[in-house]
Amino acid sequence: MKMGRCLTWVVLALLLLFALSSFLTVEAASALHLDDRLLHPSMQHPFGTDSLGRDLSARCAGALLNSVICALSVTLSSTGLAMVIAFLGLYTKYLDGPLMRLCDAMKALPSTLLAVLMMVVMGPGLLSITAALAAVFTPQCARAIRGRARAVMKEGYVEASMAMGLGRAHVISHTVLPHCQGVMLTQALFIFSSSILAEAGLSFIGAGLPADVPSLGGILNEARGVMHQAWWMLFFPSMILLVLTWALHSASPAGLGSSWRRKDI
């Protein structure tokens, strides 16, 4: 069990190193060599080359970095927003009902199509993909944090701080919300791994990052046209996706927990 944990973190660290290595190979990722189209994997090109002669390993590293940046910004913005929603709901009873209704309505919308709709209206780019995926992931995160926080609100120490005359806002932000760490961490990990998959899916259908920015979904979309002759275009990006999400899930405390909702396209 401990071995497995260790291995997970080693894999995650290696993937991060691979992603950071893209800073060294920016040129290889974008330089076109039309003579070297669709080369097999070799010492020079460990993952082979794509249909425009670019080095696939460099492109995958860049794409992985973009995915991670994207997922990080989605995770931070949606957990932050969820905390604000939970805080408001706990602070005033009048906001709690409407906010939760809104969250339920957002959860009832088909998540991927909601993201697609927002992407189509706002145009491709990192900012719009962050907004779109945050809109998808915030409601359930807010619900989870609120649920835990409401349980914490009944504890004796919260009552004690209230009795000491500390303000309601102070008690919620200093006593109640810090006790929801566990839920937040689980939710953050879940959002991180789901948004990596979601970003890949959106980029695959052309509603994600712009076409000139490398992304795992974009590379897989290119692979679709050439997969009968270039298996490596399909194999390496999907392996990176698989290993990354698998490692993230085994790293999360709940494992592939019951909070899982299919966010795939």
Added chain:
Amino acid sequence: MLSMGKDFCYRQRMAAKILRKILSSFITLLVLSLVVWALVRFLPADRAALIAGDTVVGPTGLVIEERGWLQWISDVIHLDLGTSTFGGESVSTLVWQRMGAASALMISSVIVALVIALVVTAVALISPSRFTRGIANSLSSLSMCLPSFVIAMALTCLFALHLGLLPSGGYVPPREDFIGFARSLVLPALSLGFTHSGLYIRALMQAYDRQLSKVYMLQARAEGEGRAALVLQHSWRAVLPELVTLVCQSVPTMLVSSAALESVFSYPGLGSLTVAAIARRDSATITALVLLGAVTGVITSTLADIVQGLCDRRHGHEDG
């Protein structure tokens, strides 16, 4: 006499519960329509694309919504969802044309997912060992960690390109050629079903584990029932509501959110309509699909709740 009274009470309570559920889903739908309308109306639109419009990227369908919510919602209720940029056809006709193919895919994928999940769980439970449990766990993790379109492309590579057994894409209407229809459905249904089966396996395993650890199971075991009888005969009733909920949850997703998968197989369902709409930035069509998915979701979840209430009569008494 007494039992009749009880039954009457039960029915009344059930009816009240169902009515309440329908009312609350109606309110959810209203809030939801407000959210969708606000998104289309107030999101900062990509002005550059709007101005560049048809001179640079071809005809774009991005329109700035100017109707008020009441006007918009009444248009939606009258199924006037606007005009698409596909030759100026109305969006509702476009969606309706693809409903057949989309629901064929949805139904067959539900069947595939159910078969995979039931077989794997039954094997893992009837002959429990590290090996069978491991297979169930890794299958479900695999299907959760891989996007559906990767599975779709892998299956296409194997069955269509290397073995040449099945068509790699396209769709034949069943009225023309039923065998061709079935053959064109196999790969899309397999990949979509497999992507959803992971969730089913996990939930089923949890539900069965909960059931099998109960005292009445121990009793049955002590009376000499085999594990197979426990799983197949005694506990399936208790697991059924869980299964119904799962299926009802995945129906709307399968119907409208399989865009990437359908584009791999060039399958003419609602997903490939989405992809085409993205390319033309046709926000009217995507709004219609979002609404369709939401309405299907609300209907199926209401149905799931009703079925759950009917399956388990205790529900009616518990909150009364």
